[in-house]
């Protein structure tokens with residue numbers, strides 16, 4: 001540790017965003033104890049998990065996965081809140097690394113050409129200052145050797161929040177909200193579409209349908225978390 005970083009640690013101690021414990025210099029924003037206790041799924045990026053099963057009745061995809069289980073008042077809910085609303089973008093980087101390494105271990109061969117996030121409406125982006133998926137997607141792309149593409153999908157209309165809606169209302173609420181800035185470079189490519197949480201899957205289904213307008217394109221899906229089945 002350099003004198004400078006030691007001094008920084010002394011005067012500006014960093015705290016774990018999950019439990020509040022003091023972080024060591026090696027830790028990123030989550031301490032190693034919390035990292036080991038996060039509710040990881042055992043899902044691989046394949047067709048043998050609930051995320052895939054949730055999407056496949058509505059749109060054809062190749063494979064799907066989620067890194068964590070999401071439960072109300074759980075660690076992931078709190079961390080996603082910090083990522084989305086408290087300016088802690090760097091958490092996306094940690095999640096991107098965790099998911100990227102997991103995918104790399106399960107699928108050693110390069111599978112994806114592009115990583116594409118669910119877009120925010122420009123107004124929302126301006127208000128928040130960042131898309132919570134940017135660092136997640138960039139880190140993931142880096143590890144699985146794909147290209148990160150934030151501008152392929154865009155949000156046409158600022159739909160109401162999905163939070164308080166039931167499955168049918170969610171489906172109606174997202175109908176036609178996405179647009180495509182496509183170009184020939186995406187034809188016949190494999191795109192990994194990413195989002196923070198999958199609940200009913202309505203948003204991911206709608207976005208996948210939009211992406212499917214590209215000739216010969218293949219879609220897979222990965223999210224940071226999936227709603228707990230309990």
Ligand SMILES: [Zn+2]
Pocket residue numbers: 016017018019020021030031032033034035
């Ligand atoms: Zn902690």
